[in-house]
Every structure is written in structure tokens, then in C-alpha cells.
Amino acid sequence: MKDQAQTLDDIIHNDTIFRDGSLVLEAGCGVGAQTKIITRKNPHSNFISIDLSEQSLKEGEKLAETLKITNVKFQQADIFNLPFEDATFDSVLVCFVLEHLSDPMQALHELLRVLKINGTLITIEGDHGSTFFYPDSQMARRAINCQVVPQKQDGGNSNIGRELYPLLHAAGLSDIEVSPRVVYVDAGKPELVEGFIKNTFTAMIEGVGNNAVAQGLIDRADFDQGIKDLCRTTQPDGVFSYTFFKGFGTK
């Protein structure tokens, strides 16, 4: 009756598996946080990991070197204007990227252009609106909104996870399968209490505080209380739940 202990990587990447010999495009790799997972899970596939930021790519390259990962090439490129021929890749992976784009559909069309017929597109996105916790706290919810609102003002969408199915459908993919990947944390999962609630989610929200206060979205005292209430959910009687979504589709 027991679940196996799961890490965040297991929850979102357990089935990020490519056929041996695949050429895979990872679009928007940043500093390689996902690259280091998927390249090692798929040692017999080759990856081209692109990002707009040269600086991020340098960090990704350094990481790959340190970890002795040899099946990836980092390359500077614009997701809206990819420097690849049509139908170059067996698979395309786009992870935590669409949420930042004002026109995710345009990016999907460009990604599909470079994907082979019958190739698979995989996309993984979070959904801040899926967050709930115990004890509940209005201030914590307001602090989370300090990331949601500015991201929306910048044309992004912190709640894009729930939209993956309609997006992939509208992009013209077939055999679409979207599934929720719930990171549910209680005291029975100590590694996620530290690793996810504290070091991942709350740290990320904490990072938007200065900007949100400067923008007048929230008072400093309220924001700090929200962060404190998020940390409160890491106590032994606390609970936290966040849902990522993962979509597969075939060109």
C-alpha cells in the first residue's frame, strides 16, 4: 500500500525517456538544471540544448563538464527562430519555458517545424494556481501572487500547466497525453519538505519579494508573513501540494 519515496526529478522525469540513437532538442535549457537529468537518463541519445542566454549556456557547459556528460551540445538560439532545418529532431523537450513566453503557440509551431514527422514533443510546466497547503494562509497566497502578477504583466503565465492540453491540441499535435505531476509533501516525506517546500518553492517566492514590494504589490511586512506561513507548512503537522503538468504529443 506504500508509495515509493519520490524526488522531484522522479516525479517529472520518470518517463522522459527517448529511443536509443535519438537526436533531441532541449529548448530553453537555462543553466542545465534539466539537462543534467535527462542526458544521464538517456545515455544513448544525443542532445542539443539551446538557450537565448550565452551566460546560462556557459554555466550549463561547465556543469556538463564537471559531471562528465558527453552526449549534449549547448548552442545559443532563439526559440522563435531556430537555426535548424525542418524535421531535424526525433524529439523536442521544452521544460519550464512556455510559462515565460507571451506567445507560447508561436514557439510550439517553431519547435514542431524542426521535429520529424511522428516525432514526440514533451513539455513540462508548473501551475502556481494549483498550490495549496496546510495550515492555509491568505498571506502566503498573496506572497505567491507576487510572482504570478508580475509574470502576467511581462506576458507570461504562471498557471500555464493546466493549459498544456489545449495548447498542444491547438498546435496540431496528435496522441496528446497530459498528466498532472503532483508534488505532495507531508512529514512522511522529509526529503521533499526541505528540498521542495523550503529550497525550491519558498526560495523562489522569496526571490520576488523586493520587486513586489518596490512595485507596491504588497507591504514588506505582509510579504514576510507570507513567507513565514509558507515555511510553517514544513512543520511536522504541515502539508504542501503543487502540481506540475507534463504533456506528450506526436507530430
Add this chain to the structure above:
Amino acid sequence: MKDQAQTLDDIIHNDTIFRDGSLVLEAGCGVGAQTKIITRKNPHSNFISIDLSEQSLKEGEKLAETLKITNVKFQQADIFNLPFEDATFDSVLVCFVLEHLSDPMQALHELLRVLKINGTLITIEGDHGSTFFYPDSQMARRAINCQVVPQKQDGGNSNIGRELYPLLHAAGLSDIEVSPRVVYVDAGKPELVEGFIKNTFTAMIEGVGNNAVAQGLIDRADFDQGIKDLCRTTQPDGVFSYTFFKGFGTK
């Protein structure tokens, strides 16, 4: 890479399995909606299904008779004052009941009294605060609150799902495992679009409308718009997500 098609029953009861020969108490069986599932999944266990309402029990008995279910006995009883000796049952199941109680801990203590040492308690509860959908709608969220608020006024808790771990822990159970059971619905799951979004969730919310309007919680027009917006999520580009929680613990 594909999920198997799942019904709501699969999602919440796939692992409601008792050892052959078990005597199981189902507390708060109502009209037998869960009874008919669990008795047939466990043909070599015997069930005593209790409820406070004689009327509900009669309907449960009729249902069991129609379905030729013979391994259950229905009995009128109060969950706070059970007519059973200590340590009578191998397992106890309590499903969609704690949400209605102003003192769920008192009920858990009484259920644990009649459970044998090393016996298993299983509890399943919903969490209305886990609901999110696309397109999002403030009116739909307000309509859902028309069930949450009166239930709270009555001493219940529509968001109790997230509290199962701390509740089972405080009740003194060991080997506690709580897991989210997400009912995620998109157009790729047509049976859940009709069966869950429309006939289960929205129908349930629709049922509280008259009372909520009479109480002044919401205008009729706003409530109706909320219901319309919930129904809107059943369109081909709509998405709906609701999370039940299931907890196992050992006495």
C-alpha cells in the same frame, strides 16, 4: 508513455484491498455508493456498513440486493458511539465522512477503539480548495465557495483532504501514508468529462445554489454564471482538476 484510462472509482479505490477473511467496518456508508465498489473488490472479506440514517441504510440494502452483494451487513450506528467491542475489526474504512464532522478526531478515536492492534484504517476525503480549471473563472470559484462556507458554518471542512496526514498522526496511527488522488480531466478523457465534471462535481455544486442564494451568500445571477463557467470547462479546450486524498494508517 500513456496513462491507462481511469475512472473515479479506480483513482480512489484501486488499492482499497483487504486481506481475505477480513472483517471490515465501513463507517458512514450513506446509500452504499462506496459499499458497492469495495464489497465487490473484496469478495473474500466481510463488511459491516454503518450509517446514522435508517433511510440511507434502506437504500444501501436495496442496492446490495439488486447487485446480489452478500458480503455486507448494514447496521444503524453512531460513529461517535459504536455498538462494537474494542478490537473487533481487521480494518476500518471511512470515506467522505470526516469532512462533515465538527470533531473528526473524536470519530477517529472511536474508530480506532474498535480496530484490532495492527489493523489498518483507511480514510478518503476530498478537498474543494484543490479545485482548479481552465478557463479559470472567479464566478465558478465563488459558486464552489457556496458549498465550502455553509459546510464550515455547520462545523464541517470541505478542505479536509489536505489535513489527513496531520489528523492520522494526531490520532496516534503509525506507518501513515497519505497520497493525493487527482481527478485530472481534459478532452482526452471523455468519460470523466461527463462523469466527473458534469454529473459529479458541477451537479453537487448546483445542488447548494438555492440554499446559498437564500442565505445571501451570492446572487442568483452570479451563481448561475458560476455553474455555466464550470460547465464551460467540459468543452474540448477545457480542463478540470480536483484532488482527493487517501490515507492509510496502522493501529
